[in-house]
Amino acid sequence: MPQQRGASTEPRTEREPADDRAAAVDAEGLRLTYSDGTEAVRGVDLRVPEGEFFGFLGPNGAGKTTTIKVLATLLAPTGGTVRINGFDVTERPRAVRSTIGYMAQETSVDEELTAAENISFACEAYGVPRSERADRIDDLLDLVDLADVADKEASEFSGGMKKRLDAATALVHEPPLVFLDEPTTGLDPKARNRLWEYFRRINDEGTTIFLTTQYLEEADQLCEQLAVILDGAIEARGSPADLKREVGGEILDVELADDARERAAAIARDFEAFADATVDVSDDGITVTSPVARQYGTDLLVALRDAGLTVTGFNVRAPTLDDVFLAITGEELDRETEGSA
């Protein structure tokens, strides 16, 4: 199991120690209790250093969006302290607002305005100097690939185009920190890849990114550090590699007929080499998670055959973030529109 709020026990070699960099997001003991008594966020500590691509994961209703709204000054915390780019969210909300970009979970564009007008409005809202506006609008339209429809009303756009326009309007003021709340939900794989490319690029240029996503593959591809929230509290944190390591070895998937699964699981649990392994019954067979899954996998298959069970397929693989998520939350991340990205 991943450790509670633990950094990896192994030394981090791939990056400089986080604490040398100033914090873009610094939350201590963040709490948010709604007026009806619902404790949406229960004492969350988060520190995201400048320049990091940070992923914030959790099942629906775990507190992701509530947390992001507090960080973006849309909700006042009911406890704890939150500093964004050095400014306290309750004391200096307007300073915070002018130094962050925010892309809400629901696409937010004015459909009666054209793409260029939407970006222009955002430029003015964020005080982009008049002399820079025209260039900024052109650059952003190019970046999100909407230059050829710049003067079309957003009501004519597809969902993906609106999302991209929304992303562009969040970046007009070149904010050093951007909050992206499930930016690619509902997009087709092509549109999603295009946004990923775009987020990577602005991150390469130094922008700190705070991302929530339903797609674990997205987090794996993009994020340097992750935190998993469950029921309003952080359950695990670390780099994707750290978290996968903490799952504990590799995973052997064995496909079996329905009636053979429980017996197979019992045999695997009694198997000497897998004494410390985690054995689960899955949808189509059993899974064995063990540091020695690869070495002794074939021996287990032989043992299953000797017991008269028919193995219809097998595979040894490295853990994915899905396995991490399953281990932490006990449930698979629900995905309404899982694409094949």
Added chain:
Amino acid sequence: MSTPTDRPDKDLTRSRNSFLGDAWVNFKRWNLKAVRNPFVLVVSLAQPVIFLVLFTEVFGNVAGAAVNQGIPGISYETYLVPAITIQVALAAAITSGIGLVNDIENGMFEKVLVSPMNRTAVFLGKTAAEMFRIAIQVSIILGLGVALGTDVTTGPAGAIGIVAVGMLFSLWFLALSNSLAVLTRDQESTIIAANLLQFPLLFLSTAFLPLDSLPGWVQTFATYNPVTYGVDAARSLMLDRDVMTVLDVTAFGGTLDGVIPGVVVLLALDLLLGAVAVFLLSRASSSQAR
């Protein structure tokens, strides 16, 4: 991954916005939206125009007689045009809340809240855009009235006065419409609630007939109906005489006795309902957990 030198310069708070600048940005946005969606503009004009034509054609003879008992020698058209300007202001103000609900629904409300713009300036800009639109619509009705052969007795200054009365009148209903929008957060409820108010307010006033010729209970309602004060002020300017019968003021002499009391009542109402709307809006946009 990141090199600190790549960072934008350290003046992190780069918003150069001023209060008036923020108001102006929103004024422009809402005007642009109004131009993009001329349907709303046309419909909120069409209904009052239909009223003007139907009422003068159907009730002209009957109502004209009733009007002439109090004010001899004027046509029913002339009597009606100031009332229609108030109806236009009312009909246009209804749509204000719908714009707000739309913004809440499509995320623009939140987008504005997360920006560094001054929130008061944001709503001021929206309101100014709507009052600007109302001024244009009232002017169109006056122009139409002149084309139909009516006469603004007080001349261009009086016409500007009627436009000003229309704007002043619209403000309390704008505030009401936005309050309904914040409370219901639902487009249809806002439209229905605002429309439901429109006809009783119009008919139970001095808009279409003089106070004396209305039944007793209607007279009572009309006495406390803001529409009466807007209509009487506009009509006094139109006819260049004090036609306000609900309040008997003689302190200013002549036409102004009919205009100033109406203006004062409308101002007080604007302040009251404006305060309610500001309270509801700031509660909705404050970063308190609901």
